[in-house]
Amino acid sequence: MAGVLYSVPWRLIGRQHDVRLTEHRVEIFDATVQVKSHTRAARGRVTDMADYPPDKIAFFQRTPVWCRRQTGVLGANVAEVVNELLAVNVLHRLRSAQGIIRLADKHDAERLDAACRRALQVGDPTYRTIKGILAAGTEHDGQPGIDTASSTPAHLHGPARLFNPDTGNDEGVA
Secondary structure: OOOOEEOOOHHHOOOOOEEEEOOOEEEEEEOOEEEEEEEOOOOOEEOOHHHOOHHHHHHHHOOHHHHHHHHHHHOHHHHHHHHHHOOOOHHHHHHHHHHHHHHHHOOOHHHHHHHHHHHHHHOOOOHHHHHHHHHHOOOOOOOOOOOOOOOOOHHHOOHHHHHOOOOOOOOOOO
């Protein structure tokens, strides 16, 4: 096997296995049962996608085409961010696009779309920024007609509001 890595079904990882090498095949046994057979390689890795756990297989099926299709449900701003990410160096930015789409599992589509709009406005449409906007709840900041001041903690409005929250006085805003 000379430094070549061969996959086994994910349920068998971490267990001791017997291996039979022939000129063209590598056969892997768990006790006396053959669990895997690979064509022998000179170097590198030999991986069978069926050996991955189901959640990892789903990750590999989330291609750029899948990402773009998902954005149709999540909103125009999400689509713009994902398309911008996937425009250059697709393979290096695919995980970021997948991560943005995965944020819809924790936050509704409206909030995610608003966070993407906000990230585009500030010129930093990245996964990290969008996740931070959602975590801070600032996706609607700067949008007319939406009052975020009433939901923002008083200590973020300065000492006047912190020590007298009933006045609504925002003097001394930090």
